[in-house]
Amino acid sequence: MYKPISLFIAIRYLWNTHLPKFKKIITILSIIAIAISTASFIIIMSMINGSEESFKKNVLSFIPHLIITNKNQYIKKSELPKNILKLHNIEKISDFISKEIIVQSENDIAMAEIIGMDNTNFFNMKNYGIKNILDVLKTGSYNIIIGEQLAKKLNVYIGDKLKLILLSNKKNFFSGQIFDQRIFKIISIFSTKSEVDYYQILMNKKDSLNFLNYSKNYVTGWRVWLKDPLSLNIKEIKKKIDKLVVLDWKIQKGELFKAIKIEQYIMLFLFFLILLVSILNIFITLTVHTIEKKNAIAILKTQGLLNWKIMLVFVMFGSGTAIIGNILGTIISVALIIQNDILKFLINIFFNETDIPIIIQPYQVFMINILSTLFTIFLTLYPSWNAVRLKPSRILSND
Known part of the structure; x- marks a missing residue:
């Protein structure tokens, strides 16, 4: 059988x-x-x-997964919340300088975002595909690196100069708000094949501090990269930080x-x-x-x-x-x-x-x-x- x-x-x-x-x-x-x-x-x-x-x-490697700052986006470095370092999902944290500005060429005008670069940005520096960024962006040279698509919109090339215009917090009795502006030279153009090519401008961190009139020990906030940004638990992070503002990547890219x-x-x-x-x-x-x-x-x-x-x-x-x-x-x-x-x-x-x-x-x-x-x-x-x-x-x- x-x-x-x-x-x-x-x-x-x-x-x-x-x-x-x-x-x-x-x-x-x-x-x-x-x-x-x-x-x-x-x-x-x-x-x-x-x-x-x-x-x-293509998206999350160019933007921080978390931004920790205050309401004014102008905060002392010493106010970094130490509790955030205890979270298991944290991969990298660094202070940063960032600001939305107006950029003007001879042919056009556009909105952009400046990013101050120094050794603390090494984590995402390689994403831009430019070797020796810090050597190119020397302190006091007022050189900038802009995205490929932004360069096309403004019709500018390496060696051209751009006027960066900052809406200042200073008040003028006669004209209301005034503008701070400075001329910068395009030293290189990056292409990441992502949306940051349309709006980001990289500059030396000390130059950005001078341009934004920031004090030496002040920054815009802290950028945090996570090991797994898709499993972000924002409620757990907000419990660690009471007085500060926490912005996560989902605010900007969540709908997409x-x-x-x-x-x-x-x-x-x-x-x-x-x-x-x-x-x-x-x-x-x-x-x-x-x-x-x-x-x-x-x-x-x-x-x-x-x-x-x-x-x-x-x-x-x-x-x-x-x-x-x-x-x-x-x-x-x-x-x-x-x-x-x-x-x-x-x-x-x-x-x-x-x-x-x-x-x-x-x-x-x-x-x-x-x-x-x-x-x-x-x-x-x-x-x-x-x-x-x-x-x-x-x-x-x-x-």
Whole structure:
């Protein structure tokens, strides 16, 4: 006798040479449907991982994840809240000089943001792709480095001069608010392929202090970078800081990130519906199969096969389709992700000029396969229970 008997019968029901062609086609279609939905799930999750990584690289690497300051954005260095250093998610913290200003060239005018650079900015200096920034931005030289897109808007090049205009807090009795202005020379142009190219201007930190009329021991505030900015807990941080103002990256970029996430999860939900329909198809097929096999079930029961073993036959039969489909879908998705030229070609059919990074996480692949299989097993329990409730005497009395 074949052992285990439940597995042997389940395999015979799932596939054998004597099965009608129609049942073979149904089984193959069920496996293909599960494979497609599993592969789609894994690819979409990998694209979500890639978009989050791209968001952190192209957006969050150029802006601080947290800004700690006061209402005037003018604070003593000694007022740094020491409690913030105890948080586990903190990667780097440094004081900074930053201010929105008006920048004017011979051809145009625009709004921009100056960033004071010194050794404390080494953490994000490499993002700009310019070697020896501090050597270029020497103290007292009043040189600046501007973004590529801002340079195009102002129609300026390396060596040109720009007028930077600051709205001062000083008051003039006759004219109201007055403007502080100074001429700066463009010494280089950076290109990060991100939105900071449109508005950021880098200058030496001491030059920025002089331009903004800041005292030596005063700064705009502190910039904080987190190990994982997407898991930011702003409430926990605000508990550590009572009197100061805390601004997080979500204030500036939160809506953009939400829009990206909503689009991705809508796609994920649609592919989940495909997976659900595929599993329900297995449920219907199994229900019909138990009705067709009622005579065989009755004979097995009269031969002494226990109820739980009969249930196990149909659970294995139903879940076998899901397991085969999951394995096939996983192989297809991993192959497409590794050989991503094919995948990018397929994506670009629907989305023009899209370069989406794809990052596969093994634990996500494992969870998708496990949850899909467990859900299939759960749905097979009802038709399996119906199968063991059949009374052999009633069924066989008609034969």
